[in-house]
Amino acid sequence: MCRTTAPRSANGVLGVIDNQLQNLGGIDSSGFDLALAYSSPDWRWVTTLDRSKSRWGTTLAFRWTDSMTLSGGNKVDFAMFADLRLSYRPSLFGDGVQCRHGARLPPTHPTGR
Numbered sequence: 001m002c003r004t005t006a007p008r009s010a011n012g013v014l015g016v017i018d019n020q021l022q023n024l025g026g027i028d029s030s031g032f033d034l035a036l037a038y039s040s041p042d043w044r045w046v047t048t049l050d051r052s053k054s055r056w057g058t059t060l061a062f063r064w065t066d067s068m069t070l071s072g073g074n075k076v077d078f079a080m081f082a083d084l085r086l087s088y089r090p091s092l093f094g095d096g097v098q099c100r101h102g103a104r105l106p107p108t109h110p111t112g113r
Contacts, residue, residue: 042066057087070109079109 007015033050043066051058063081070076085102089095 055089055091057089059083059085059087061085076109079107081105081107 009015030053033048035046035048037046038044043064045064046061047064048059048061061083063083065079067075067077068079082105083102084105085100087098087100089098
């Protein structure tokens with residue numbers, strides 16, 4: 001015989017189960033997010049690393065592309081770009097406000113040919 005906490009009548013018929021969701025008032029989580037993407041036929045890679053703690057957040061994104069022509073006509077075999085973003089979510093208007101500041105780091109690429 002199987003024991004269960006579900007309500008049953010005297011003849012074993014399953015009764016009404018009242019299993020309402022509970023509102024815990026928030027979510028507590030931690031960890032890292034890592035996303036990878038690419039496109040073809042030209043090789044392009046995007047890697048993103050996110051970290052959030054309390055009201056603060058950081059994002060570091062790398063974009064790599066196969067051969068490209070720079071302004072001025074120089075061609076390079078590949079180029080990598082990095083973007084850094086910091087964010088803060090003050091407790092205003094029900095957390096509906098977010099302040100962000102970002103910077104694009106200088107590109108990395110081999111000497112033009």
